[in-house]
Amino acid sequence: MTTVTVALGDRSYDVRIEPGLLARAGEALAPIVGTRPVVIVADANVVAHLGTLTAALDAAGIRHAEIVLPAGEGSKSWATLERLTDELLALGVERGDHVVALGGGVIGDLVGFATAILKRGCGFVQIPTTLLSQVDSSVGGKTGINARAGKNLIGAFHQPKIVLIDPDVLDTLPARQVRAGYAEVVKYGLIDDAGFFAWCEANGAALLAGDPDARVHAIAHAVAAKARIVGEDEFETTGRRALLNLGHTFGHALEAEAGFSDRLLHGEAVAAGCGLAFAFSAATGRCSADDAARVAAHWRDSGLPDGLAASGITAPPARLVEHMRHDKKMAAGTLPFLLAHGIGRTYLDKTVALDQVEAFIGEPGR
Template sequence: MTAPLKTSDAITVDVALGDRAYDIIIGRDVLGSLGERIAALRPGARTAIITDRNVARHWLERTEAALARAGIASSRIIVEEGEGSKGYAGLEKVSEALIAAKIERNDLVVALGGGVVGDLAGFAAAILRRGVDFVQVPTTLLAQVDSSVGGKTGINSPQGKNLIGAFHQPVLVVADTAVLDTLPLRQFRAGYAEVAKYGVLGDAAFFGWLEANHADIVKGGPAREHAIATSCRAKAAIVARDERETGDRALLNLGHTFGHALEATTGFSDRLFHGEGVAIGMVLAAEFSASLGMIAPSDAARIERHLAEVGLPTHLQDIAGFAQEGLADADALMALMAQDKKVRRGKLTFILLEAIGRAVIARDVDAALVRDFLGARLAGDK
């Protein structure tokens, strides 16, 4: 793993999807260039900015100013923060507001926010007038390294996370690392889980680099841009090979089958942020892999140790309200995992590990083995 580049220049990562290719622009204070970049991409386009109340307080006026400097008209649509907005009611509100703003097919939707805003705005753009282009301006670490890249958009169903959605690629991603300075530490850590995921699933050297440099990433030193760019390159390469998740892209769901079930059980609430669910899910995936003899127990312990050092939850018992009905019920968790998008004809699919840096897609996993494993973990057994 190479050392971080000591430069103030923006980093550009290309997502190579032929005539739908787009750039990810990464760097400090790149938000100010948003208007000129959009003007170059879509001359004459009008925009509607979708954001949540918290992000609006910090970054909405600066975003509007960047657009205005380039002569781009904009309207604003503000939703409540949190997963509660990412449902049918939230989609209706945003869609009707876009229609009222007279956003046409040659205009642009701008998603200014974290993963919730990006997924909701992207899905609304995908279905508005049968498809309007959109730009991602991710304001959380999780969104910058994961949800803003690759075109997955959608909303939650009461029966599970992201079960209603569409593949709809953005035309541009502008990831300003300065906006992360206003992010609460817990949310930053939650995003870090997705950074670590790229090392765990496919880049052992990057994982080792993260073990040595995670403190600088949190503090906002040069390691931050390097970690974000490396993560984006890893995801872009997988998306270019498998845009619609018919093969390798499923590897990006490492930790998510367990994690999504935990999020659903906690009501998609701030009891468990998405990245926290992924962190626990990665540890469970590693431990389950070890129980099957696929990965050395020492590697599973190393993954758990690193995530814990960053301050992430790593055990089911770390979740707030763990003893509440449902969360400590292996059968209830199994029922939720049966709704996972990777399920094929009722058969469970998991992303498991053969080593740090080598994940595999395991199809037709024996549900009884998973249930017994979860039962033991819920009881606190190793």
């Protein structure tokens, strides 16, 4: 087992990574939940894994109830949040109890937010079942739902009590979902670890093909990188944690235009967004054209979109920029952008004018 600690003082918690861990989840949770029952919230896509988890809890003598919600980004909504909180209250969840999020980023974000506001804060556990949620959304305590105006605009910081990652559950994941999660793996190399990006170039194909050693190495490396950044800037107040949003400003605009649907998965949007961020950096003299081309080539080699055209989004540039105006990072009329001086040299730039961005994404071939 690999254990990464997210160091946040009295809110610190462990992220445990081990093949086969789901079947032993009861052992890991027993010291945390004590004698109280837990509620498992899962989406319809992970019912097979739900049986493994409930058997593990039974073996550890942990009582449990289950709630199954519809899969997909549409569940990150006011309506589903209301349904979930009503059902948790009906089950008698107390402030000291724990709710287990079993699923991908949607379930993790939704359950995290529901437990942040239920009785002013209940405990929750993350058991992520997608590569994207294992390397990104399950760690760090960002929770929330979407609004008509944009993605993740309603939410709270609420840290889990523990994160249990079983790489074996990825065997049941569709190849497209694995590729989407891989975008978040590569992102850590692009932010501040050029050596890890080079590792991805050399080993990404094996990871995507299901190589267990490559998979565990990538997950552990990504989780450790995120834990370090979250430990330095939990609430995104210093700007350090903002680096994790590389690709997201462009990407969220693409997702909004796609209606937050399976037309464009979050990881696919992040890949396209990273490609656009590097292309914009190169076009404006911030980084070399060679680095931008190298990033784009790796996305293409991995079966991911490298920019606007490859994402399949054909909206007018002005409409995409309008989506950006609703970004939650907008402050005093200025939207910070994550740009790059090179691979592994991402930085936060508060000098970018949105009309310049609009002109850039309107260029042929973007």
